[in-house]
Amino acid sequence: xxxxxxxxxxxxxxxxxxxxxxxxxxxxxxxxxxxxxxxxxxxxxxxxxxxxxxxxxxxxxxxxxxxxxxxxxxxxxxxxxxxxxxxxxxxxxxxxxxxxxxxxxxxxxxxxxxxxxxxxxxxxxxxxxxxxxxxxxxxxxxxxxxxxxxxxxxxxxxxxxxxxxxxxxxxxxxxxxxxxxxxxxxxxxxxxxxxxxxxxxxxxxxxxxxxxxxxxxxxxxxxxxxxxxxxxxxxxxxxxxxxxxxxxxxxxxxxxxxxxxxxxxxxxxxxxxxxxxxxxxxxxxxxxxxxxxxxxxxxxxxxxxxxxxxxxxxxxxxxxxxxxxxxxxxxxxxxxxxxxxxxxxxxxxxxxxxxxxxxxxxxxxxxxxxxxxxxxxxxxxxxxxxxxxxxxxxxxxxxxxxxxxxxxxxxxxxxxxxxxxxxxxxxxxxxxxxxxxxxxxxxxxxxxxxxxxxxxxxxxxxxxxxxxxxxxxxxxxxxxxxxxxxxxxxxxxxxxxxxxxxxxxxxxxxxxxxxxxxxxxxxxxxxxxxxxxxxxxxxxxxxxxxxxxxxxxxxxxxxxxxxxxxxxxxxxxxxxxxxxxxxxxxxxxxxxxxxxxxxxxxxxxxxxxxxxxxxxxxxxxxxxxxxxxxxxxxxxxxxxxxxxxxxxxxxxxxxxxxxxxx
Numbered sequence: 001x002x003x004x005x006x007x008x009x010x011x012x013x014x015x016x017x018x019x020x021x022x023x024x025x026x027x028x029x030x031x032x033x034x035x036x037x038x039x040x041x042x043x044x045x046x047x048x049x050x051x052x053x054x055x056x057x058x059x060x061x062x063x064x065x066x067x068x069x070x071x072x073x074x075x076x077x078x079x080x081x082x083x084x085x086x087x088x089x090x091x092x093x094x095x096x097x098x099x100x101x102x103x104x105x106x107x108x109x110x111x112x113x114x115x116x117x118x119x120x121x122x123x124x125x126x127x128x129x130x131x132x133x134x135x136x137x138x139x140x141x142x143x144x145x146x147x148x149x150x151x152x153x154x155x156x157x158x159x160x161x162x163x164x165x166x167x168x169x170x171x172x173x174x175x176x177x178x179x180x181x182x183x184x185x186x187x188x189x190x191x192x193x194x195x196x197x198x199x200x201x202x203x204x205x206x207x208x209x210x211x212x213x214x215x216x217x218x219x220x221x222x223x224x225x226x227x228x229x230x231x232x233x234x235x236x237x238x239x240x241x242x243x244x245x246x247x248x249x250x251x252x253x254x255x256x257x258x259x260x261x262x263x264x265x266x267x268x269x270x271x272x273x274x275x276x277x278x279x280x281x282x283x284x285x286x287x288x289x290x291x292x293x294x295x296x297x298x299x300x301x302x303x304x305x306x307x308x309x310x311x312x313x314x315x316x317x318x319x320x321x322x323x324x325x326x327x328x329x330x331x332x333x334x335x336x337x338x339x340x341x342x343x344x345x346x347x348x349x350x351x352x353x354x355x356x357x358x359x360x361x362x363x364x365x366x367x368x369x370x371x372x373x374x375x376x377x378x379x380x381x382x383x384x385x386x387x388x389x390x391x392x393x394x395x396x397x398x399x400x401x402x403x404x405x406x407x408x409x410x411x412x413x414x415x416x417x418x419x420x421x422x423x424x425x426x427x428x429x430x431x432x433x434x435x436x437x438x439x440x441x442x443x444x445x446x447x448x449x450x451x452x453x454x455x456x457x458x459x460x461x462x463x464x465x466x467x468x469x470x471x472x473x474x475x476x477x478x479x480x481x482x483x484x485x486x487x488x489x490x491x492x493x494x495x496x497x498x499x500x501x502x503x504x505x506x507x508x509x510x511x512x513x514x515x516x517x518x519x520x521x522x523x524x525x526x527x528x529x530x531x532x533x534x535x536x537x538x539x540x541x542x543x544x545x546x547x548x549x550x551x552x553x554x555x556x557x558x559x560x561x562x563x564x565x566x567x568x569x570x571x572x573x574x575x576x577x578x579x580x581x582x583x584x585x586x587x588x589x590x591x592x593x594x595x596x597x598x599x600x601x602x603x604x605x606x607x608x609x610x611x612x613x614x615x616x617x618x619x620x621x622x623x624x625x626x627x628x629x630x631x632x633x634x635x636x637x638x639x640x641x642x643x644x645x646x647x648x649x650x651x652x653x654x655x656x657x658x659x660x661x662x
Contacts (some may be wrong), residue, residue: 005492008660015651016489017478018088024477028470032441036459036466037524043179045186050168051083083442084161087193088150093159095192097152100185121632155443159189169445177453185450194442206428210421219318224414228407236396246396251387258383263374265586273370298343305336376657485615486622491645498630503613503642505530506556508649523563526556529586529642531611535569542590544644545602547629549595551617552646557590564588576603581608597628603636611641613650618648 004010014021052662086092136142160173174189176182196347235243312329319326488494489503503523534540544553557573564571569586572579591609593602606612612633616626626643631639 001581011656011660012650013482014034014478017481017485020481021474021478025470025474028473029466032462032469033464036462040177041454042177042455042456043182044173044175044176044451045182045448046174046181046446046451047186047190047444047448049083049190050443050445051080051168051170051173052443061361065114080163080168083170086197087157087161087172087189088159090197092151092189093156094148094197096185097148097155098187099147099192100155100187100223101151101630102621113397123512129392129459144607155185156624167492167585170460175455179450183448183604190444190448192443197442206424210425210433214418214425217414217421221411221415221418223412224407228404228411231400231404231407235400239404241401243397244394247390247397251390251394252384254390258380258387259500261376261379261383265373265380268369268373268376270375272366274367298345299338299344301336301340305333308333308336350553352378458542486624487619488616488621488623488626489618490648491643494643494645497644498626499643500630500640501529503644505553505618505648506644508618508647510647523559526560526644527563527567534610535588536586538584538610539587539589541583541608541610543587543593543606543612544590544615545596545612545629545633546615546617547595547621547625548617551615551621553592553594553615556615558594561590584611589594596632606633606637611640612637613642614640615646617644 004013016502017258025260028500133142137144158175161170162173163170170184171192174182174186178184232239312326312333315323315325315329491502493501494500504522505517506522509519530540530542532540544557546553561571561573569585572583572587572589574590574592575581580647593599594615596602614626614629614633630640
């Protein structure tokens with residue numbers, strides 16, 4: 001967790017994750033250079049086909065007249081997509097793969113040492129792949145595939161067919177590792193597509209097929225309508241949804257009324273039971289008047305006590321306090337005082353009783369509620385009976401609803417299918433009358449090209465972009481690493497994140513040549529956070545704790561002790577045996593409680609502290625650990641007075657900072 005406020009903070013972020021940046025930069029550069037020199041080159045062969053409006057791709061009604069060569073596209077249907085699917089379909093790809101394998105089998109062996117070595121290495125790699133494929137097939141991890149099927153998948157991945165918006169031209173592109181082979185495969189692909197398309201479109205008997213489908217659709221529609229009418233008469237409604245809605249509305253109304261009656265019934269029963277209980281607990285008669293007065297025994301003992309006190313006062317004029325007479329009188333007075341305290345002071349002399357009006361009122365209310373309860377029970381039984389009848393009717397409708405929905409769906413599908421069959425029938429009749437020479441409406445306007453220039457990799461471009469790409473990847477890694485970094489580097493956003501005041505940020509002096517003014521200023525900031533207004537009267541006990549050991553609790557306590565002693569204050573570090581565990585007036589007691597999460601003694605020490613401060617080691621403590629420690633402190637002591645960031649380091653080298661300040 002680091003607060004980014006300026007370019008120096010960004011530079012500091014870079015130096016924090018400098019190692020990750022260098023690793024990402026180096027890997028990216030090595031990867032780019034390796035692709036540039038080791039990746040085999042790829043060559044592309046291109047061709048273009050013009051799709052004229054024809055049998056299977058017209059978007060306007062067909063006629064027997066002559067057709068124009070070009071026709072604008074419409075948004076409802078793009079016929080070029082259909083042609084592309086036929087061009088890249090499995091039948092065409094399998095036939096191209098079969099022809100390629102036959103052609104490669106008849107090729108003569110390569111000439112030249114390098115080509116021969118390359119051919120043998122390729123055969124060895126293929127043999128190894130076949131062995132691995134056989135093992136995975138036996139283990140059931142992959143399916144058995146022939147060489148033709150594997151080659152067809154590879155050819156389909158290397159082939160692309162596309163067209164621009166509103167264009168009737170299909171742009172074909174095939175990428176292979178040899179430009180001459182790529183050209184031959186493209187030529188074979190186009191030829192196979194043209195032959196397959198002509199063969200498929202030259203079909204017969206469509207008129208008879210569609211006429212039979214129309215007759216079957218008519219019979220299905222008639223039978224479905226008869227079943228649908230019978231189901232509607234059975235449920236006595238125009239539709240299942242309308243009947244269910246009516247029954248459900250009535251059931252909901254009755255249930256609402258029954259719920260209100262049941263609620264009133266329960267309330268009446270509760271009130272009746274409560275009134276009965278209260279009536280039994282109330283007395284039949286109550287006291288309306290009572291006379292109270294002092295008890296005679298208490299008055300007599302009080303008079304005797306007053307007389308003994310008077311005798312003691314008279315005796316003190318003659319005797320001393322230790323005289324036997326005075327001692328005897330004191331004992332008598334003490335005994336008599338105990339008797340006076342034990343006696344009841346007030347006693348009842350007389351009382352007057354009258355009948356309890358509240359009990360009579362409760363009895364009348366019980367009678368009224370009993371009558372109302374009987375009415376509610378009758379209403380509830382009537383509603384339950386009607387709800388049962390409606391539920392039975394609704395269950396009958398629900399049982400019939402799936403069948404009705406199925407019949408409605410079948411009827412809609414049958415009607416839609418009949419309309420489609422009629423359209424296809426008309427189209428088939430027109431196609432039957434067309435000339436067979438008009439079947440193929442694909443024209444090749446550009447033959448398969450021979451392009452010796454490599455398509456990939458662009459080695460020179462990769463080498464030029466290796467360093468910028470490495471820089472971008474390295475910066476991206478630094479950014480992602482900073483997002484995932486949960487360490488606390490400085491005091492920025494500590495108060496907003498944890499809700500605890502930041503007392504100070506202590507500079508790391510282990511590798512910077514010792515203490516300096518910045519270090520002492522951090523200590524004086526802690527000194528300024530102490531409440532000295534209560535020091536003279538009550539003393540001050542400060543508890544320094546940390547989530548883990550060795551986060552600098554002892555170091556800060558020692559430095560703070562030296563600073564306070566330099567200010568003329570009495571300071572005590574921890575509690576030795578025999579010393580008071582609280583700070584005395586005018587004294588500051590510093591308690592070390594490191595390792596809060598693993599040291600139980602820390603809680604005992606912090607329980608005696610007036611102020612609790614959590615010490616966090618920069619670049620080592622993480623946000624979840626600090627949040628856990630603060631949660632433990634808040635749970636145990638309901639407060640955390642501050643946080644001190646220890647060993648804070650500015651990772652940017654000094655010479656870089658001096659260069660920026662120029």
